[in-house]
Amino acid sequence: MPIEPRRNDPPPTTDGAAADHALALLYADHAKALLGFAERFTGDRGRAEDIVQETFLRAWRQLPRLLDDDRPVRHWLFQVARRLLIDAARSASVRPQFAADSYAQEPFADGGFEQLMDRRVLVDALRDLSPQHRQIVVATFFLGCPMHVAAEQLGVPPGTARSRLHYALGRLRRQLESALAA
Incomplete structure (x- = not known):
């Protein structure tokens, strides 16, 4: 089980380690709220966790810009999660559901x-x-x-x-x- 950094911990000295530390702090501060937000809209814990994971992946890619920006990071994270939720809903609405998919191998599988x-x-x-x-x-x-x-x-x-x-x-x-x- 990884040890999560505390707020008063000094940041590591190398750039990569500093970025990891900053991302870990962001995750510790905002992941629970993002998960609740995503789960409320998806109704599915697994899909909500995927949304949160993708949100923090995008945050990691934009980390230098996020840390230099004066605006609150939480707002940016929720905007990214919101866009991901909208994208997921749109793609699910245009993807056809086939009855044959549920009985792909055996017509009477799973009882x-x-x-x-x-x-x-x-x-x-x-x-x-x-x-x-x-x-x-x-x-x-x-x-x-x-x-x-x-x-x-x-x-x-x-x-x-x-x-x-x-x-x-x-x-x-x-x-x-x-x-x-x-």
Whole structure:
């Protein structure tokens, strides 16, 4: 584990070592904030770490200019990270996603067959419900409607909607248990 320099450490004497020391100080001061910034926009820790790494690589390339500039380095770092995030979003939006890529070698790799069968069992169980019970299950679970909104959309009182959902889930549970036991 490398030892991070502290702020009051004297800089090393050689130019290369001084640049390394300066970059290590920049990293210690700003990396955590940059990572949080990038992760908030990507939603993915790995991609956020890549953005931060590329930001500090660009800072290393521009280090003499950054150290001589009177403007705050933090602002420059966040601008670079912001541009990298924009570039990544743009390139992802124009890159087509092919369904065949996920099944490149084996069509049912990673439990795909089991997932397909589980879906089939669930669809069959939903078909066996009455239309009123199926509507409330679909509205609340698959469409994510709150109970009062689902009741309003279906034109029933909230108590009736709750009762239908209760009985529908009980029936679904019994059907799924019997289907999985077979």
